[in-house]
Amino acid sequence: MIHRFIWGSSNGSPSLALVKWDTVKSPLREGGLGFGDLRRHNQALIMKRGFQLITDVDKPWVHVLKAKYKWDGDLPMHIFRPNYSRLWRGISQSWDVVCSGICWQVRDGWHTDFWWDIWLNGTAPLVTHCLLSSLPNPMPVDAMISASGQWD
Template sequence: MERLSHAINRRVDRGDWKSIRLSRNGPSISHLFFADDLVLFAEASMEQMLTIKATLDLFCECSGHKVSVSKTTIYFSKNCDVEERVALANCGGFELVDDLGMYLGVPLLHKRVTTATYRFLLDKIERRLSGWAARTLALAGRITLAKAVIQAIPNYVMQTAWLPKGVCDTIERMIRRFIWGGADGHRGVHLVRWEVLASNVKDGGVGLRHLHRHNEALIMKVGYRLITDTDKLWVQVLRHKYKWEGTLPSSIHRVGSSRLWQGVSQVWEEIRKGICWHIRDGWSTDFWWDCWLDDVGHLAPFSLNASASGGVKVAAMTNAAGQ
């Protein structure tokens, strides 16, 4: 696969392969590889389709591999003409789709997200619960299964998706019904309030997660990586697409943003509160607008000086002794 990557990069460098950009100044993307799966990006034109076919044919001839046409689909942006889509799909011999569906168990979203979007999670949990005879298990066994199995099912999706709160609430209701022995439409007797049951063991609970809060924690991890992993391609794409300005902007809310970005913007204030600044030489930290002083926030509101407009670094406000 590395040889194929090199072949694509050579064509991109020569200008034969026209890669795409998700924003005007963002990085160009021509291909993404994961294990034996690959996603190719190019301009929607017959010339580019022929270039893609020539590249794949050369790779197959040299390596002995073959492209699985039955497992390959082609997706176009909305501004591409319908007749042109059909012509390009027929030229490549690939199936034309309007939705890329799911990849690695996560939906590649292109439409408005609702509770129905994540119905597959609820169905998966229901199938798992239907295979367990809840009434024949002891309470301790049901709690263990709920913690180790049921709550782990949405964990993978939560790492990169901001789930609707209704989905989290529905999963918690299913867990409650299972723990108290509910089955076949019958609701078991709830002996303890859910808030008590889900609290920490030291507080008298059993340590069940609040799924919405757990989702928030995982999305906060994504937000932290957006701040620190600036060399990663996905970080560069997102930061350019949503016009990330400064080291740590006060707000990243954008109208019409993706579900992931909406989630990060929802927990952004909590992320900012938990960030600890390392000033180092002081030339990368804005004196007025970066929150580099604990419990103070940015200093712009405390000054009437024209320099509060930004651009002044911490190092410029110190003497040779660093004071």
């Protein structure tokens, strides 16, 4: 597809490539066009869109996607949906990577879950470190702090 874009085509058949693909994808300083690994570029762009779903909540396209795929409220652990668009499929395939790079700011503690949100830098959600026989119920960080501001 890239070959046809760069060199064009006539009557539905690709034109003759004037330069080898290895030269085209090599860096500019080596005489190429600097395309590099397009899969990695695409993955980075899709992950950026996933991050924007979380951070740019006021943008119209974010409202449309969240409404279409019924994303209400907090950050979901998984976003896979049947009959999804190509963009949503790409975002859902990289969702674990996007979520692994997120750390919540606790602020007042009411909107950050003590067990399930990633609010301690450099660690997974605390529920993954829990040795209880059953999973703990969601609880805001604020519920774990006494009136004097000390850990309860």
